[in-house]
Amino acid sequence: MIEIDGLTVRYGKKVAIENLTLRVKDGEHLILMGPNGSGKTTLLKALLGTVNFEGEIKLNGRETKSLSRRELAREIAYVPQIFSTPYTFTVREFVSMGLYSLTREWWKEDARIDEALDKVKISELRDKTINNLSGGELQKSIIARSLVQGSSYILMDEPTAHLDIKSVMEVLDVISNFRDKGTIIVSHDLNALNKLGGSVLLLKNGRAVFRGDKTDPLFKEKISETFDTRISEIADFLYFPLT
Amino acid sequence: MKVSANIFVISLIFLTLFNILVSLSIGPVHIPLNQIVSNIVLYSLHHDTNWTISTILFYIRLPRIVLAVIIGMILGVSGLITQTIFKNPLGDPYLTGVSSGAAVGAAIGFLVSPFLVPVLAFIFAMVAVGISFLISRSDGEVNTEMLILAGVSVSFLFSAVASYIIYLKIYNLRGVLFWLLGGLYGATWSDDFYLFATLLFIFPLIIYFRRELDIMLMGDEQAKSLGVDTGKVKTITLISSSLVTSIAVSIVGIIGFIGLVSPHIGRKLVGESHRFLVFVSPLIGANILLVADTIARSTPQGEIPVGIVTAFIGSPVLIYLLYRRRKM
Numbered sequence: 001m002i003e004i005d006g007l008t009v010r011y012g013k014k015v016a017i018e019n020l021t022l023r024v025k026d027g028e029h030l031i032l033m034g035p036n037g038s039g040k041t042t043l044l045k046a047l048l049g050t051v052n053f054e055g056e057i058k059l060n061g062r063e064t065k066s067l068s069r070r071e072l073a074r075e076i077a078y079v080p081q082i083f084s085t086p087y088t089f090t091v092r093e094f095v096s097m098g099l100y101s102l103t104r105e106w107w108k109e110d111a112r113i114d115e116a117l118d119k120v121k122i123s124e125l126r127d128k129t130i131n132n133l134s135g136g137e138l139q140k141s142i143i144a145r146s147l148v149q150g151s152s153y154i155l156m157d158e159p160t161a162h163l164d165i166k167s168v169m170e171v172l173d174v175i176s177n178f179r180d181k182g183t184i185i186v187s188h189d190l191n192a193l194n195k196l197g198g199s200v201l202l203l204k205n206g207r208a209v210f211r212g213d214k215t216d217p218l219f220k221e222k223i224s225e226t227f228d229t230r231i232s233e234i235a236d237f238l239y240f241p242l243t
Numbered sequence: 244m245k246v247s248a249n250i251f252v253i254s255l256i257f258l259t260l261f262n263i264l265v266s267l268s269i270g271p272v273h274i275p276l277n278q279i280v281s282n283i284v285l286y287s288l289h290h291d292t293n294w295t296i297s298t299i300l301f302y303i304r305l306p307r308i309v310l311a312v313i314i315g316m317i318l319g320v321s322g323l324i325t326q327t328i329f330k331n332p333l334g335d336p337y338l339t340g341v342s343s344g345a346a347v348g349a350a351i352g353f354l355v356s357p358f359l360v361p362v363l364a365f366i367f368a369m370v371a372v373g374i375s376f377l378i379s380r381s382d383g384e385v386n387t388e389m390l391i392l393a394g395v396s397v398s399f400l401f402s403a404v405a406s407y408i409i410y411l412k413i414y415n416l417r418g419v420l421f422w423l424l425g426g427l428y429g430a431t432w433s434d435d436f437y438l439f440a441t442l443l444f445i446f447p448l449i450i451y452f453r454r455e456l457d458i459m460l461m462g463d464e465q466a467k468s469l470g471v472d473t474g475k476v477k478t479i480t481l482i483s484s485s486l487v488t489s490i491a492v493s494i495v496g497i498i499g500f501i502g503l504v505s506p507h508i509g510r511k512l513v514g515e516s517h518r519f520l521v522f523v524s525p526l527i528g529a530n531i532l533l534v535a536d537t538i539a540r541s542t543p544q545g546e547i548p549v550g551i552v553t554a555f556i557g558s559p560v561l562i563y564l565l566y567r568r569r570k571m
Contacts, residue, residue: 073470088514097458101470
């Protein structure tokens, strides 16, 4: 269980998140939506402890501020937005970095690495170097790395951004099969929302404006309010008749 | 990958030994390789040896060669740490203000008493580094972007002070210039001993942190989320590398290019993983400095500062590596 109470994050004078209270249950999928600058990524950073904050964040009853980096990494894994990398680590070496908080003798944990690669269906990329991967392959490698971390939660920042349609479908398929892990996913992708299920948290100007299921009638109203756009316009934009 | 990297490490160790033997034979008195080997064997068995040759080998050339190897290794390790932590391919161990600080200390030393040069060089190098670190602390952590800028600013200030002293007060310009460009002349076994102790301090440390350094290449945020205490790793490795570089500089002066080029050559050979780089980069540093020093002490003009030779070797190598990278 993630318990956030009275969370406020400031960057200088600017308030990025204001007095946010949130609960995320074990195994729950939560999708964070909101306009640019609404505080989505900042919320992830607060959970990861990479930004100073006021208020309290508890993971399974323990306050995150009292945890060491290693202890925190065992609770929460992070899938950043895909990045370009010049480095020639193999996928196996890259994924093994997820074992850092668990063991120093990572090379003895080949079985775990293989299992994670298998789960995200990239076993054949094992010995390929990460500078030669496509966007989709790299995204799946990052997800595999977060899986070997063995944490109860995974935070994802735009996991489907910059990917082609097939990769988006594959990545969403992988994520929707996470049964035992709670996930908090920042996404602008309404298709992702549809595919993944779970609940939605709408943020606007650092405040939560909606928390609930996407089938909730209030959701449509709030999403058009949050993005300052009529729902019919969003619907028109989304429909792309292929047949 | 792993097998070939191991082969590179072993080959570099043999290359170092080979270069040591070659360097032992080169100098005003040419000593053929077979004579070197027989002298070493006889000397180690406490048999009588040719006194002149033994003195040249064991009291003049070998201490200096060992010093070149150790200093090269220290610069190779420190350069690697700097480039990784700053994620800056132009990082060298002097980046935090070591060289200009040492220059001020040395200049004052030349003014007061040449015997004080090493001590003052070390003290002022640490002062410059200390100021850079103090400026760049934020939230109890070293901010690496700030540290680069702080290092550059502090370097300008200290260089100005050094230039002022040298320009107005020092008449032995050649002596100062020689020190500033680095030289391994006058090396003794006690220098070797101190620097070896220094190497024994930094080397296990970087071997211990090799995994963290790999992960930190992915950026601070990812490293933190994977459980790396990036603040601790940065502070410990950067302060240690600045410390050992200052010690090295205080004894041999400011030898450029080795710390900059060695990690680049290492990466070309074995890739970015610090598992191998922590061995390869210092071994390359050792070989470059060994060859450079052998050249520096045997030019027709007599001995020239080794910094000139390392720049002559290092600069084309760096240009070649950058050119190769552009073509990739």
